[in-house]
Amino acid sequence: MQIVVDLNRCQGYAQCVFLAPQVFELHGEEALLYVPAVPDGQDEHVLRASAACPVQAITVGEQAGGDAGVE
Amino acid sequence: MPSPSLSSSPSPSPSPSSSPSSSETLFRRITDYAHRADPYPLYAELREHKVARQEDGKYLVGTYDEIAALLHDPRVSSDVRNRTEPDPALLPPEGLPPAFIGRDDPEHDRLRRLAMRPFGPPHSPGRVDALRGDITRIAEQLADGLRDKERFDLVDDFAFPLPVTVICDLLGVPSGDIPQVHTWADTVVTGLDFTPGEDPGPRRRAAQEARAAMGLYLGELAEKRRRQPTGDMLSALANDGGPDGQLTQEELMVSTVLLLIAGHETTVNLITNGMLTLLRNPEALERLRAEPELMPRAVEELLRYEPPVQFLPQRTPLADIEVAGVTIPEGVPLVLVLASGNRDPLRFPDPDRFDPDRKDNQHFGFGSGIHNCFGAPLARLETQIALTTLISRLDGSRLLEDPPEYRNSPVLRGPRHLPLAQAQR
Amino acid sequence: MSSETRDGRRDGRIVIVGASLAGLRAAETLRDEGFEGELTLVGDEPRLPYDRPPLSKQVLLGKAGAEDCGLPGRRALDARWRLGVSATGLDPAGKSVVLADGERLPFDRLLIATGTRARPWPVPGEAALEGVFTVRTSDDADRLATALDAGPRRVLVIGAGFTGSEVASACRERGLEVTVAERGRAPLIGALGGTVGDWATKLQRAHGVDLRCGVTVTALKGSGGRLTGAEFSDGSRLEADVAVVCLGAVRNTEWLADSGLAAGPRGVACDAGCRVFTMYGIVTDDVFVAGDVARFPHPLFEYQLIALEHWGNAVAQAEVAAHNMVSPGPLRRPHLAVPSFWSSQFGLSVKSVGVPTFSDQVVIAQGSPEDRRLVAVYGYRGRITAAVTVNRAKWLEHYQRLIETAAPFPPGPGAADRLADLEPVPSDVPDPRVLTHGPTVALTGHLPDRRLTLIRPGG
Secondary structure: OEEEEOOOOOOOOOHHHHHOOOOEEEEOOOEEEEOOEOOOOOHHHHHHHHHHOOOOOEEEEOEOOOOOOEO | OOOOOHHHOOOOOOOOOOOOOOHHHHHHHHHOHHHOOOOHHHHHHHHHHOEEEOOOOOEEEOOHHHHHHHHOOOOEEOOHHHOOOOOHHHOOOOOOOOOHHHOOOOHHHHHHHHHHOOOOOOOOOOOOHHHHHHHHHHHHHHHHHHOOOOEEEHHHHHHOHHHHHHHHHHHOOOHHHHHHHHHHHHHHHHHOOOOOOOOOHHHHHHHHHHHHHHHHHHHHHHHHHHHOOOOOHHHHHHHOOEOOEOOOHHHHHHHHHHHHHHHHHOHHHHHHHHHHHHHHOHHHHHHHHHOHHHHHHHHHHHHHHOOOOOOEEEEEEOOOEEEOOEEEOOOOOEEEOHHHHOOOOOOOOOOOOOOOOOOOOOOOEOEOHHHOOOOHHHHHHHHHHHHHHHHHHOOOEEEOOOOOOEOOOOOOOOEOOOEEEEOOO | OOHHHHOOOOOOEEEEEOOOHHHHHHHHHHHHOOOOOEEEEEEOOOOOOEOOHHHHOOOOOOOOOHHHOEOEOOOOOOOEEEEOOOEEEEEOOOOEEEEOOOOEEEOOEEEEOOOEEEOOOOOHHHHOOEOEEOOOOHHHHHHHHHHHHOOOOOEEEEOOOHHHHHHHHHHHHOOOOEEEEEOOOOOOHHHHHHHHHHHHHHHHHHOOOEEEEOOOEEEEEEEOOEEEEEEEOOOOEEEOOEEEEOOOEEEOOHHHOOOOEOEEOOEEEEOOOOEEEEOOOOEEEEEEEOOOOEEEEEHHHOOEEEEEOOHHHHHHHHHHHHHHHOOOHHHOOOOOOOOEEEEEEOOEEEEEEEOOOOOOEEEEEEEEOOOOEEEEEEEEOOEEEEEEEEOOHHHHHHHHHHHHOOOEOOOOOOOOOOOOOOOOEEOOOOOHHHOOOOOOEEEOOOOOOOOOOOOOOOO
8 A cells, every 4th residue: 555645735634644654754843754554454554544634635646557457 | 203292301491572583683593492403404594594693782693604713813803802792791700810722812811821731742642542441431431331232321321421530530539529510510511501582690690600519629629740740631730830821729620520521511412412323324334343443533523423512602803804705893793603614615615414324524523623612532532432333242222202302502512312222132 | 528638628639748747637538528449648758757856845855756746647548658658749631749759649639738847057068067966856856855965064055046945945954065056036036026036035045045146157167077166157156966957848848839729838728618729820620738838828817828837727727728728618717716826945835826926016015024914915916916925824715805806906904914114015926038037927918016918929
């Protein structure tokens, strides 16, 4: 499972950090850092974080193109 | 199903019979207890006007885009001392500064950052997540205690004790003191009520006294923790400093009073409104029972559909601000009706439908902007766990009153009691 | 059968050249909007789409691996992926794309999303030294992170735009000594102007960066094929075992040289609906462009053609381009999104909306530079054109509204945290030619305060 955060939308409410502190991190007061490849056992946390994002900035999904045969 | 009996309501205020149904009386009608069970038609009326000036000079805003703009407008103050005529009900007790909810940046920012240090990121990122196990255990114990009861009150028997136990434990309030704390919190919230046609003086004085007593109590507790830290938030607030220094004793008192009241009075309603909404929407309830992983989104929808804070009564423009073609003058009371914005059909398709799968759900359930709810992550977690536990452990519950009896507050809106019956196995 | 199907909008063959953020989001939008035909994505890197912003942040800090930055799909894509092969030509009459391995991909409609690449160090022999890096691709970031892990004695960052500043920040956070060389007079001035740039100077120095402005690196020195140091235009020398070349980006348009399209070093020109112009300025109807490589007219900026190297622009423009590729004329949309971007460096969140370089003045409207919490608002001839926040992102949408409504500059009074004594000052936007780093917003028409028109031959 992969995540990407639209940091143009992000306003630093940090709900994702509260709900999935192994994946999301505040660097200083507002800058959000995250692990794009969701670590094992963190899927549920990440889905909760994504649901709770007040600006709906978190996209969660499988690697794009991962379902297709790649030449 | 028994019919609702609002006549037994503890709040005796009939609406003034002479009130014309113009947009100027919307605030009076919204705060009228008669509309507590369903204020949403009034909000729809408010949205037709976007900005509605009230007979007493207040300005109400109820459309999503306009509320969003004002919540992010740096010229909108949260400090009622900036009003031309400050409302005494909203002022802090004599001699104490307002808590950060009633301050503007940069002071708001400093106070909130200091209060956040022992609660969340960047300093304590894992604190709330670490409560998951405890909250689940408390919720399961409470729910198990209800299993064999034919009837129970969801508020007194579950929705109240869960968040109160959690917030008191987190802050460091001994469980023996909870009844006293609850009495104070109730008195403070009652003091915030808007009851048309009633002299608010006595209620407000009682509220100020309760707030001050609570502050003294928490201040003394913090003193004890300063000498003997016990790992709770009070101990951290009393002892730990950051780059911004420490909270002063007064700041600590008003900040912790705020956290304790907010942690008390809002999540109770969110959980109760949640169960009420699910019991009114059996299809959604069955889906959530079968697919508990949908609960986080369902709670977000609940925050949109039945937000625990219906409106923000304490904003004030620091300059003339034009909104939707109306100039809201500097210094007037500005009321942002979050629950109305949450039902704005221009923002949310089919807004009066409870849809646990709703996409793009950027609701105002916790406000938005710099004053967004401090305790939001805790309220989310508690409500997710509470509702999951209730629907998995108690099947066959049904409402005994619909609508139930509501609490008086139009701001912190929720049922006073939610009597439920259970099919006995 | 709907008319859309009969006129081929929902079927046929679509080729997307570029398999990064813009290409991916365009492909997903095509499927979302009902395109049922053959869809092919061509990418010159042998990787599925990945996200680049983390490469100069999380990855260099060692908090994530470069290979972990894959982009999540928004939906399943029934598409053919041709990865690890670049497009080398476009036959507009025959309507096919030519690939490096000789394959010809016929198309009914084409989307160009080839983006940019890192501008290399101009001396190939020096660029090839071990220890000299750029940061653009996943492999670049992986190699640089490995080099930083090894604990170099000093890192030289050449160019103090956003990428260079983020690299310097990561180095300092790792405790590495770092020197930043910038030909302009301050970091970030290409994007934010000199006034905010002066603030960035103080910030970098406070974090222990050896910042050298007003100089250029004249030579990279090596021994035994390894970088040993650099020489500067002021005659000074520096020992360094890692050099990171952050000279901005080069647009990937060479493959279009003989296509007859309006494609050149400044990008591929298109109309507001992402339709590409020919070299004669005639709009095509089957070739579209999106992302970093596009230059498009923006109404907020007097319809000048602008090119934006921004994550958000890649997504928004890809969505508009894809929509227009499968929609009949009256249902097409213009790409009007207000430009925005973010950076995080030295523990701060820096966000921008509008185009700060399209300005003549700037004012600190909220907060204070000393506290490292501020909102800087930019104006051009009396209207607000941009705002930049530092750890103040929650206010940004207010200023976006002011930009969208062409509100007067300076913003009116009333902000609770506005310091009274701060008046507007010149924003001090430099001519891009004086910078080491390329600006990430290129107003490819003229600069607003000096009516400069660049004429480039060919295209």
